[in-house]
Amino acid sequence: MAAGIQGIQATFLPQHTQGQVLCCLCGMGIAPNPSNMCVNCIRSQVDITEPIQKKAAVMWCKECGRYLNPPRQWIVAQPESKELLTHCIKRLKGLSKVKLVDAGFIWTEPHSRRLKVKLTVQGEVLNGAILQESLVIEYIVETHMCPDCARVAANPNVWNACAQVRQHVPHKRTFFYLEQLILKFNADAQCLSMKEIHEGVDFYFSSKSHALKFVDFLQTVVPVRFRHDKQLVSHNEHQSTYNYKYTFSVEIVPICKDDLICLPQRVSAPMGSLGPIVLCTRVTGALHLLDLTTLRVAQVDANSYWRAPYTPMLGSRQLVEFVVLDIELLGPTHGKHALAEAQVVRASDFGSNDRTFFVKTHLGQLLHPGDTALGYDLSTANLVDPELERCVDKGMPLPDVVLVRKSYEEARRRQKKRGAKRAWKLKRINQAGVEDETPSEPSGPGKQRRRDDGGQRHDDMERFLQELEEDPEMRAKVALYKDGKYAAAMEQIANRNAMTEDGNEDDEDLPEVPLDELLDDMAGLQLEDSETADGMSEAPMAE
Structure with missing residues (x-):
């Protein structure tokens, strides 16, 4: 008997019903809450999105596609990406007074110059009640050229300081190496333009301090000496102001590797x-x-x-x-x-x-x-x-x-005969000012001279690439990028060798760059074609 009573008590579960109260404004029955008002009445009385900015503007450079992150930083962000969403949210005022729950883009026409973001926020209202609402923020995309693009578009003759880098040697390998160091450490960030001339390169800057910073960089990577001069451009006698142009003559030690x-x-x-x-x-x-x-x-x-x-x-x-x-x-x-x-x-x-x-x-x-x-x-x-x-x-x-x-010339000749190519490539700067490499109508002795200069440059570039393969310490200072066309090219070579039963010779002794040392070819980098990595590029250094 007692066991039966215990079984009945074990299976009996009392049901609790939640009591309801009437909304103090509309009289509708609602579950009890600290404000004793329904959701509609709370929304009519309090707007948690009121302190949030509903419209904002973002600065966008149409040349490079970057957005301005005040005060001076320019960031790369793809359309409807996480980076762009984060940038837009940070631009809002009043968002700190509520709790952000969700955020996402609303599709807009690409040419509309508008970005729409839907936000879901929570805020505390009357007597501690939590209210959640959604709102749409509209961003106006304003076009503004970034300083880097402005320098590129500026008149190259407008400069205040020039660094003339020279090395009196019969080859260009030092400048190829110097170019890679400049790119890796972004030493040309303040450079207006560059021009390659005989035995060197001229770097133009808008101020003396930028040129001094560049010369200091050169002193850390190669042994140099320099002197500077200034030329008076204009003078205001009434205000006692002077306008000078500064020239820094930088000479690299004329000693190179293997001398x-x-x-x-x-x-x-x-x-x-x-x-x-x-x-x-x-x-x-x-x-x-x-x-x-x-x-x-x-x-x-x-x-x-x-x-x-x-x-x-x-x-x-x-x-x-x-x-x-x-x-x-x-x-x-x-x-x-x-x-x-x-x-x-x-x-x-x-x-x-x-x-x-x-x-x-x-x-x-x-x-x-x-x-x-x-x-x-x-x-x-x-x-x-x-x-x-x-x-x-x-x-x-x-x-x-x-x-x-x-x-390793014999192994490289066999590799070239099989059509093999390097798995990596270099980032290059597009440089202007090499008149003898781009002749209009070459003829006579000048034509042969220009051709010889081009072949000499080709040999210097090829030797520089070979030094990168043979010297790991030198390679560690240079940024090498993966060549996206390498896999397809090697597959074609393997198929051709399989059909012709060729390419059985192993070049185990030939130095190569390990694949784990290569960087991914990120979007936005202006990389030369695979021709550059093979030393075939005739393009100058930078503009």
Whole structure:
């Protein structure tokens, strides 16, 4: 009996009904709330959207498609994107007095210059009651040119400061490298225009401070010296005001990577009698000079160099190809360099007279018998260097051959024959002012000169791209982007090789850029075609 009563009590659940009260205004029955009014009456009495701005304006640059984020920042935002919605909401006044629940765009015609955003907000009203309402905000898109686009559209002759960057060397590799550093660190943000001329580039700025900032950047990335001058443009005698144009002459040290140098005695002695024959292995904010016999490395900054300047004996264009017959490590190592003794023969003499040379080299970790290397043939070179003559007169032995770097030309030729291309490309600046690269009607000797200049520029660009592949430390300072056409091109090459049974040779030794080091090609970047990454671009640097 007791068990039955307990079962009945367990299954019986009393139902509670909520009481209703009458609205104090309209008398309709509603659930109790702190204001004792229905929703319609609350809305008629209180408007939580009243302090919110119903119309607003946004500044938009029609040239680059960016929006102004006051006071001076310009942001990139695609139509109806999260970034644009966030920017629009932040532009509203009075939104802090309510709680934002939801937000979204309402479609409008693209040419209407209107943006409509639907907001859902909550606010506390009479006696703590919570009311939720929706409203539509209309934004007027006002066209306003951003400073960057204004500088591009401005008259290039209107400038107050000019930085003339020069390097007296017969190639442009330094300026290609400098161009990538300028792009990566956005050092040309305040530049009005650029113009490439012989042995350098001119950068034009609207103020002296912008030019000084750019020169300071150059001093951190390459060893330079500079001087500045000013020219009086106008003078107001009544107000004692002057208008000047400033010119900064920047000279880059005429020493480049792979240059062979004979150091003067006054330079070699303070560095512990380094050399005197040394090889320049890297150029950063200082020169990195390598003693080929001891593997000692010395860094020479710009101030030290200009106190006692010197020039290279031989440059990279005098490099000769050698074939390595045998190599033996001697023991001393310094970083990636290892001292070794190699037996080499000139590639042009290989199989004819077979004149061999025994040389000491720093490439012991890279070279193997059968490899090819590029070096300087001092036995046949016509050297005119007063410092070298003094060293020879003192009885210093002069090596017959100086090996500089390993050569991958044969592997690259095979790769080019198969039609392979690089998986990466570089961002380039569109530069103006190269008259001899865009002739109107070339004819006669001038036509051949312009053609030679174009081929020389092509070779310099190709060598710069090869340096990026071979040198990871140099590559780390440059922004490389993925080439979207690479996958399709490699698929076509694979299909062609499968049909012709070609391309079985492996180029495992050929240096390549790892794919994980490449950046995505983001929208809005003005990247050259794949022609640029292959060194085929003839376009100048920037405008």
